[in-house]
Amino acid sequence: MSTWAIFAPLFIINSHLRIQRLLRLSFVFITILGLNSLLITTTADNSSRTIVRAGTFGAAQEDDSSYGEAGRYAADGVTMAAVAFIFSRHILERILLMVNLAILGMMVQMSGARQAILGLMISCAYLFAAMSRLPGAILLIFKSVVALAVLGFCFVAIRGMVYEDDQLETQSQRLWSTFTDDGGGVLDRSHRSTLWAEGLDMWQKSPIIGNGLGALGWTHPHNFFVELLCDGGLIGFFIGTTVVAIPALLIVRGFLGGTGAYFMILSTFWLNHFAFSMVSGDVGQNRIVYTLSALIVSYCTDGLRRRNVNSPPDATRAALSSRSRSVPAAREFPSPRDARTEKANLSFKSHADKTL
Incomplete structure (x- = not known):
């Protein structure tokens, strides 16, 4: 809910400058939340949150x-x-964003959160595909990847000098165990295929109407669609799939028709949470995300396009100017009524000439 509450003003503000300011404030807010969750822990008696996790930074604990x-x-x-x-x-702003991007990317990898890693992979693939359609974007993407690789190598080197126990191998095992039956000895029942099979076995007991909401519990299914089948049966599955399909189809349509900055922001966040729901146990929260996203994406697609703010102003201006230079003025065709009148006049004139 907090993520969508942050982005709700995006769809009621019609000023490009104000939206940029809102994005920067939201970025700072999420960065602070991430650092707080990763670096600071709670004591056993919940009395304080002042213990910095310097010694176990990035270690995935059970x-x-x-x-x-x-x-x-x-x-x-x-x-x-x-x-x-x-x-x-702005060059300075891009440099700061690049540094923050590298730091947050390393935080995702060091956290060992498989849901976050998979969601980030899907979102980055979407961003790459969307930006590769724009002129000059390939060079920008290449420079960005090189810069991120250099920054990431620096962070890994610094962490290797400070801490001896690198968790990279453990995190790779946990990521691989997401879709395999081999947990790698890292965590028990960490593979999702067994959990999905258990959910499908429970669905077979009542395939039409399901076993009731909450039959699998909050953390058991680790898949949004498996939970829909088990809890709501085929009826609940089709209803839930419709809620998911609405924003998914709009995202695909917007991608094929040219994706703007604001719509791309919404799409990346939706894809992130969609990936979470495929392997995460927090499916109850994802119901809220999908329900809101179906409404927000619909409003974003229709409303922002009508107000002509779905694309960045510079890109829109450049496209219109190039189109006006390359495309000749369209010929004005008469309406059907005018065409019939003109045809009747020509026929009358021809008949009059023959008479004379």
């Missing part, structure tokens, strides 16, 4: 949900920083 939460916040921050970087016009 039954430690704060690392997964930090990974999600960091993944949201990465998508926001990436979109802001793409449409930024």
Whole structure:
């Protein structure tokens, strides 16, 4: 809910400058939340939150949900920083966004949160595909990837000099175990295929109307569609799939027709949460995200396009100017009524000439 509350003003503000300011404030807010969740922990008696996790920075611990939460916040921050970087016009601002992008990307990897890593992969693939359609974007993407690789190498080197126990191998095992039956000895029941099979077995007990809401619990299914089948049966599955399909189809349509900055921001966040719901146990919260996104994406697609603010002003202006130079003025065709009148006049004139 907090993510969508942050972006709700995007769809009622009609000023490009104000939206840019809102994006920067939101980016700072999510960065602070991510750092707070990753670096600071709560004491056993919940009396304070002043213990800095310097010694276990990035270590994925069992039954430690704060690392997964930090990974999600960091993944949201990465998508926001990436979109802001793409449409930024200031060199200094791009440099700061690049540094923040590298830091948040390392936070996602160090958190070991598989949901955040998978969501970030899908969002980055969408951003790459969307930006590759714009002129000159390939060179910008290449420079950005090189800069991120250099910054990431520096962060890894610094962390390797400070801490001896690198968690990279453990995190790779946890990521691989998401879709395999081999947990790698890292966490018990960390693979999703067994959990999905258990949910499908329960669905077969009542395939039409399901077993009731909450039959699988909050953390058991680790898949949005499996939970829909088990809890609501085929009826609930089709209803839930419709809610998911509405924003998905609009995102595809917007991508094919030319994606603007604001719509790209919404799309990356929706894809992030969609990836979370495929392997995450927090499916109850994702119901809220999908329901709101179906309404927000619909409003974003129709309303912003009608107000001509769906694309960046510079890109829109350049496209219109180039089109006006290359495309000749359209010929004005008469209306059907005028055409019939003209035809009747010509026929009358021809008949009069023959008579004379």
